[in-house]
Amino acid sequence: MSELTHFNAQGRAKMVDVSDKKDSVRTARSTTSVLLNKAIYQQIKEGTNKKGDVFAVAQVAGIMAAKNTAQIIPMCHPLALSGVDIEFQWNVDEDANHYEVLLTAEVKTKGPTGVEMEALTAASAAALTIYDMCKAAGKEMVIGPTMLLQKTGGKSGDYLRK
Amino acid sequence: MSELTHFNAQGRAKMVDVSDKKDSVRTARSTTSVLLNKAIYQQIKEGTNKKGDVFAVAQVAGIMAAKNTAQIIPMCHPLALSGVDIEFQWNVDEDANHYEVLLTAEVKTKGPTGVEMEALTAASAAALTIYDMCKAAGKEMVIGPTMLLQKTGGKSGDYLRK
Amino acid sequence: MSELTHFNAQGRAKMVDVSDKKDSVRTARSTTSVLLNKAIYQQIKEGTNKKGDVFAVAQVAGIMAAKNTAQIIPMCHPLALSGVDIEFQWNVDEDANHYEVLLTAEVKTKGPTGVEMEALTAASAAALTIYDMCKAAGKEMVIGPTMLLQKTGGKSGDYLRK
Amino acid sequence: MSELTHFNAQGRAKMVDVSDKKDSVRTARSTTSVLLNKAIYQQIKEGTNKKGDVFAVAQVAGIMAAKNTAQIIPMCHPLALSGVDIEFQWNVDEDANHYEVLLTAEVKTKGPTGVEMEALTAASAAALTIYDMCKAAGKEMVIGPTMLLQKTGGKSGDYLRK
Amino acid sequence: MSELTHFNAQGRAKMVDVSDKKDSVRTARSTTSVLLNKAIYQQIKEGTNKKGDVFAVAQVAGIMAAKNTAQIIPMCHPLALSGVDIEFQWNVDEDANHYEVLLTAEVKTKGPTGVEMEALTAASAAALTIYDMCKAAGKEMVIGPTMLLQKTGGKSGDYLRK
Amino acid sequence: MSELTHFNAQGRAKMVDVSDKKDSVRTARSTTSVLLNKAIYQQIKEGTNKKGDVFAVAQVAGIMAAKNTAQIIPMCHPLALSGVDIEFQWNVDEDANHYEVLLTAEVKTKGPTGVEMEALTAASAAALTIYDMCKAAGKEMVIGPTMLLQKTGGKSGDYLRK
DSSP, rough: OOOOTTBOTTOOBBBBTTTTSSEEEEEEEEEEEEEHHHHHHHHHHHHHHSSSOHHHHHHHHHHHHHHHHHHHTTTOOOOEEEEEEEEEEEEGGGGGEEEEEEEEEEEEEESSSHHHHHHHHHHHHHHHHHHHGGGOOTTTTTTTTBBBEEEEESSSOEEEOO | OHHHHHHHSSOOBBOOOTTTSOOOOEEEEEEEHHHHOOOHHHHHHHHHHOOOOOOHHHHHHHHHHHHHHHHSTOOOOOEEEEEEEEEEEEEEEEEEEEEEEEEEEOOOOEEOOHHHHHHHHHOOOOOOOHHHHHHHGGGGGOOOOOEEEEEEEEETTTOOOO | OOTTTTBBBSSOOOBBBOOOOOEEEEEEEEEEEEEEOOOHHHHHHHHHHSSSSHHHHHHHHHHHHHTHHHHSSSTTTOEEEEEEEEEEEEEEETTEEEEEEEEEEEEEEEEEEEEEHHHHHHHHHHHHHHHHGGGOOOOOOOEEEEEEEEOOOSSTOEEOOO | OOOOTBTTTTTTBBOOOTTTTTOOEEEEEEEEEEOOHHHHHHHHHHHHSOOOHHHHHHHHHHHHHHHHHHSSTTTOOOOOOOEEEEEEEEEEEEETTTTEEEEEEEEEEEEEOHHHHHHHHHHHHHHHHHHHHHGOOOOEEEEBBEEEEEOOOEEEEEEEEE | OOOOOTTTTTSOOOBOTTTTTOOEEEEEEOOOOOOOHHHOOOOOOOHSSOOOHHHHHHHHHHHHHHHHHHHHHHHOOOOOEEEEEEEEEEEETTTTEEEEEEEEEEEEEEEOOOOHHHHHHHHHHHHHHHHHHHHGGGGEEEEOOBBEEEEETTOOOOEOOO | OOOTTBBTTTTTTOOOOOTTOOOOEEEEEEEEEEEOOOOHHHHHHHHHHOOOOOHHHHHHHHHHHHHHHHSSSSHHHHHOOEEEEEEEEEEEEEETEEEEEEEEEEEEEESOOOHHHHHHHHHHHHHHHHHHGGGGGGGTTOOOOOOOEEEETTTTTOOOOO
């Protein structure tokens, strides 16, 4: 069985050496969601129709978190990201009283390691920001499941969630 | 219907004024989880029995993220946290091929606003760190659902998830 | 003539001791501006009428910079801000081909030192963000003059720019 | 009319993809100023003749802010800067009671995007630091106008302010 | 034998709860040193007689690191520092070819925990900055020993190194 | 005599231009130590035999500080580190009542400047973290001497401490 690669001879965590990896274009796409109540749904919708836009703040939070990933995740390599985008989509079934926003984050770089963590961190920070801005209207919101949808580039090859 | 409080007269986001709120002791407890495969489960278990401890790194990541919450979540008030703790618990059913680690994060402060976001951010960062350190052995891991379990203190009163 | 207070006996900068100052509510309001061309004016206007809102991003940048002021300004005391807001106003004279956006930033705290620097930093970061997002359409934009409009609270008393 | 490039299909801000841009040497030079009163002028001058040097602190602030630009400006790409310098020049007319310090910031990188924002952010942070260290002697100081003087490198070509 | 206080029931690190500690004025003073060669000694001396002052940059680095201590030391509580100062003193014996700069850092706060770590971190960052700025003239420099000289305030009482 | 390279024509510090330096693989290895008392020694040892591991937290602190070096050391160039590792070794002589932990930090990058400062900063932050976690059992601990052991790569050639 292969071993976790993040540990040194003393058995403690290290930042794995990637100096012999080649720079290549790499992308990763992640998703998460925020399940929320009807009142919050209506307030966000109303805001996006005007200028007061919860998603605009969440978008900025996600993009900045992507750039900060190596500060948030201890063993993550610093990378100069070349692009970050986040999209929001409503998944609503009024009859079932189901109100949910789906987030996808897409990150791109040209570098020696992949950007899976950046994509997952961006989605998480954006979702947490939605929670923060709406929590006065209901603390029972649920974030996630959060997962990787796809990655491309790098020696380990592409990945597409089934 | 009450309005979202994070918007100003121009309809754009602001950091809400809390200068008339009293300092009081406040706590929040959140939970998340990481669903992973059997190989990762065995590797983490083996590591925690020795010194190589994925959870030790995740713990530090979560605590540092709690302190950084106001840098990650744009409208979140900066707070001098007085305590942060994170615990890990295995939820495993070998017969069902179900391997999951449950995380709970608990944050405490004496200040004018609650620490829900700090608790949620701590749990998220700890879970992302587990993902990062184990992703070489399986990118299909799923983080969350992430949610608030309990909060105490503050004018809005206590909250306990049912 | 009074001396600059930020220097120690060796003549080098120090962070002035404020431990005997009382916590009180303090506010500061600053202003700056961005002078830009007609094309940028039209593009921003069009964006704010839809969801694509340059000012929404600038708003988040300004609020986060206010919270980061003690990291950006070396001798500035860290403060737990209790509120931050930024507003945008067009000052346009089409006949004179004058297109300008005025920004005001307002910051509030309950603490031992004032928030002038936080207000000035917030306005500056918001203006820089407008420059960044519009620079593809004209690099000749001019930021500022940037100045303090008003401060209240603290032993040195209130200040109102004439 | 060309469109602002920072918006995605949903009309919200994104960090533009630059992964197909070539690395090249790029420079940018910006300027700003701080208008201040005679007492501050004399105190700074006296300090620079000894070791107590307001400009030395402002210099460090500007250089560190240049390195931090992608954390301050949300849609700005992270870049490994290869050089930063800031210079200060007095523009004084005693008869007209005019006391002003001019700052120029110069930033260099070898990378896929330009460093205009880094140069503007460096100048702004340096000017804000002068304001901070001298504000006890006069809050009416005025920062700016802040603008780009020159840029070189990159596909969009060189720019020189007229 | 008393146990280390930073571990939870699972045996992993936590940020200790200090919410029942009273705010009080606390100070700490630390020291470190940089041992360097004659050429570096002469270059620094020459610089401090003009404006080019290695110690001025080290001073700013130390003060900013003091404010950043809770970001650098994982289990350290965030504190709003009320004052930071650093002093430099030459300890030179030309006959013995001994060139050494002694640094002392003094930090003050009004808060629930002590500032020993802030004082030690400030001294360390200042010493590292001297190393960085002089390393082209000799990489054999030695930093430290680094230690706490004194602390005052807090329930555990005052400490003075013998 | 060669001059310090970090100063501009005005005699103030600058970040030296390295845009004409070639990217190459570079490594640096530093060392420091923490001298501590018998009680602390026993507590750390006991912890490492269980899961409560002071060194695991120090390890994470050192790795994160290495990534943060350009934020801590003002004139230090930002670098995308490709690997960081830290090791701990006991140097104990019970008869002489000597208890000391030796730390070595090793950093690797592929870039235009060396990683000496990253290695020294990593070791310093790890040592400070040990101090922080053990200080309740004895504030007389001594950190360092801290020094560079070795560097490889770059135009100035390799360095090995004698």
